[in-house]
Amino acid sequence: MKVDDEEIRSMLRSRSGRADARGLRESVQTAVRTIPQVHRVRPLTSARSSRPIRLTFAIGAVAAVVALVVLTMARLPLGVVGPGVVGTASIESSQSTNPSGATDAPALGRCQVTPVGSGGKPSEVRTSGVVWHWGESAWTARVKQGVTLTVEGKTKQDATEILAVRIPTSAFPSTLEVTYPRGSGNDQSFQIGLPEPGCWLLAALGPTTHSSVVIEANQAPTTVADPVSQHIPTSTQAASPASVCPTSPTRPNTPGTSLDGTMVWYTHPESWLIGEEDKLVIGAEILVEQVVAAPVVGAQSSPVFVAAQPSVTTPAPGSGNISMGFVLPSTGCYMFAAMGPTSTSTVVADIRR
Amino acid sequence: MLYSSEGCCRRELLEARLAERARTGDVDAFDDLMAPRIERMVRLAMAIIGDEAEARETVQEALTAIWRHLPELREPELFEAWAGRILIHACQLTLKRAGRRRVHEVRIPDADDPRTPSTAGPEEMVIRSRAIERAFDSLDANARALLVLHHHEDLSLEEIAARLEIPVGTVKSRLYAARRALERALEADV
Numbered sequence: 150m151k152v153d154d155e156e157i158r159s160m161l162r163s164r165s166g167r168a169d170a171r172g173l174r175e176s177v178q179t180a181v182r183t184i185p186q187v188h189r190v191r192p193l194t195s196a197r198s199s200r201p202i203r204l205t206f207a208i209g210a211v212a213a214v215v216a217l218v219v220l221t222m223a224r225l226p227l228g229v230v231g232p233g234v235v236g237t238a239s240i241e242s243s244q245s246t247n248p249s250g251a252t253d254a255p256a257l258g259r260c261q262v263t264p265v266g267s268g269g270k271p272s273e274v275r276t277s278g279v280v281w282h283w284g285e286s287a288w289t290a291r292v293k294q295g296v297t298l299t300v301e302g303k304t305k306q307d308a309t310e311i312l313a314v315r316i317p318t319s320a321f322p323s324t325l326e327v328t329y330p331r332g333s334g335n336d337q338s339f340q341i342g343l344p345e346p347g348c349w350l351l352a353a354l355g356p357t358t359h360s361s362v363v364i365e366a367n368q369a370p371t372t373v374a375d376p377v378s379q380h381i382p383t384s385t386q387a388a389s390p391a392s393v394c395p396t397s398p399t400r401p402n403t404p405g406t407s408l409d410g411t412m413v414w415y416t417h418p419e420s421w422l423i424g425e426e427d428k429l430v431i432g433a434e435i436l437v438e439q440v441v442a443a444p445v446v447g448a449q450s451s452p453v454f455v456a457a458q459p460s461v462t463t464p465a466p467g468s469g470n471i472s473m474g475f476v477l478p479s480t481g482c483y484m485f486a487a488m489g490p491t492s493t494s495t496v497v498a499d500i501r502r
Numbered sequence: 503m504l505y506s507s508e509g510c511c512r513r514e515l516l517e518a519r520l521a522e523r524a525r526t527g528d529v530d531a532f533d534d535l536m537a538p539r540i541e542r543m544v545r546l547a548m549a550i551i552g553d554e555a556e557a558r559e560t561v562q563e564a565l566t567a568i569w570r571h572l573p574e575l576r577e578p579e580l581f582e583a584w585a586g587r588i589l590i591h592a593c594q595l596t597l598k599r600a601g602r603r604r605v606h607e608v609r610i611p612d613a614d615d616p617r618t619p620s621t622a623g624p625e626e627m628v629i630r631s632r633a634i635e636r637a638f639d640s641l642d643a644n645a646r647a648l649l650v651l652h653h654h655e656d657l658s659l660e661e662i663a664a665r666l667e668i669p670v671g672t673v674k675s676r677l678y679a680a681r682r683a684l685e686r687a688l689e690a691d692v
Binding site: 169 | 547
């Protein structure tokens with residue numbers, strides 16, 4: 150059945166005429182005052198020039214970078230990738246000689262805090278089917294913050310732990326990992342006392358719960374009590390291989406992919422290259438700026454999950470299908486968290502060779 | 503581009519300067535740059551998405567993304583196409599999300615709402631217009647974006663190609679396919 154141009158125009162005019170832009174300018178104006186801009190050496194979303202010479206130059210530059218990466222990889226020992234390698238992240242070997250377990254991050258960025266209020270209310274954040282609530286006071290190192298989790302659509306809550314991973318930034322280049330058990334009773338209440346300031350990824354992990362938020366903890370004021378007296382963990386907890394990996398649900402009819410809401414993670418855990426760079430691809434529905442990988446390990450007899458290895462971050466090019474290189478030192482249970490300006494996405498995969 | 507002190511290029515020069523200032527974190531410049539565009543952006547998003555709340559949210563997301571990524575824009579004179587591309591991409595993501603949630607909103611026209619189109623005229627025209635809209639809603643995000651850019655924004659094939667970062671020939675063929683898909687959906691609806 151034929152449709153003429155005027156009919157389409159008329160329908161679209163009528164449709165767009167129902168739009169109401171009132172108040173949007175004010176809300177955007179308010180929002181951008183709190184949202185930092187992205188400054189990268191490598192433009193990811195910049196305008197494309199139509200001039201062929203620029204395209205040729207771009208292809209040449211990419212080829213040069215690829216060649217540099219290949220040469221660099223060939224010279225470096227497995228599991229160690231220098232900070233200059235674009236788009237590549239590594240997790241140091243578990244036999245690291247660094248006693249603190251910390252490592253320099255390949256890509257040090259600023260802290261991309263998940264905005265409070267993205268859950269719909271000023272005091273909450275909703276990511277991956279979990280609503281996070283915490284107090285109105287700012288996060289401060291060595292000061293406990295009460296956190297409550299509500300898993301949407303479930304009456305019986307998961308046995309969930311919160312894993313806190315400090316994300317390396319230029320201000321705090323080292324990583325730390327701490328786990329927090331939930332409080333007693335049926336509610337998912339936690340008392341989170343972060344041992345040091347910095348940018349922290351808090352991940353709620355349980356058999357069917359995979360959710361994370363990013364917060365920034367300020368320096369503790371001098372009046373704060375000794376952390377030991379507050380029972381605030383100060384170092385990575387001892388860990389042993391997880392007895393059960395709380396893997397994310399897989400995508401129906403598509404083996405090797407995990408789902409987090411609308412985000413598709415092509416983890417292909419059965420065929421990872423261990424000790425070499427392998428590609429992780431995400432079908433992103435949110436803007437993704439960094440992706441963190443952290444091994445999830447726990448005591449054999451309890452559902453406690455600990456990040457035993459330093460986590461690292463890598464830049465990811467905006468939204469859409471994103472691929473990035475990760476060098477995982479060993480097989481095991483890994484959490485992957487993608488962080489963006491509006492939300493995060495989290496999956497857990499049991500990585501095997 | 504040659505800038506003169508008169509005509510179209512004066513405005514473009516001003517906008518390029520605003521974009522340059524906004525790139526360096528000047529919030530007021532960003533506001534000045536975007537304020538005249540917001541209503542048009544919402545109309546475009548509404549034309550593609552069809553749901554007012556989703557359209558507003560999408561524009562807000564797009565504006566936030568534009569602000570965040572402005573420092574990466576190397577040529578401020580290309581701001582218009584660059585920002586338009588971000589908005590189209592945001593609309594496509596919204597539609598994909600909506601499709602996966604399998605939420606289909608049924609709009610009930612409100613006679614008291616001044617934004618509700620007039621129902622005056624032959625009843626058949628109203629019925630047909632609604633059928634075309636239903637057919638349009640059955641199209642995928644890319645087809646909708648193409649039809650809106652061509653028939654609502656009145657962009658040329660070259661401008662659409664620049665906006666979507668695809669060759670002009672691809673725009674032609676996809677526009678034809680989108681039009682055919684619309685007609686097939688209309689046939690199925692009738």
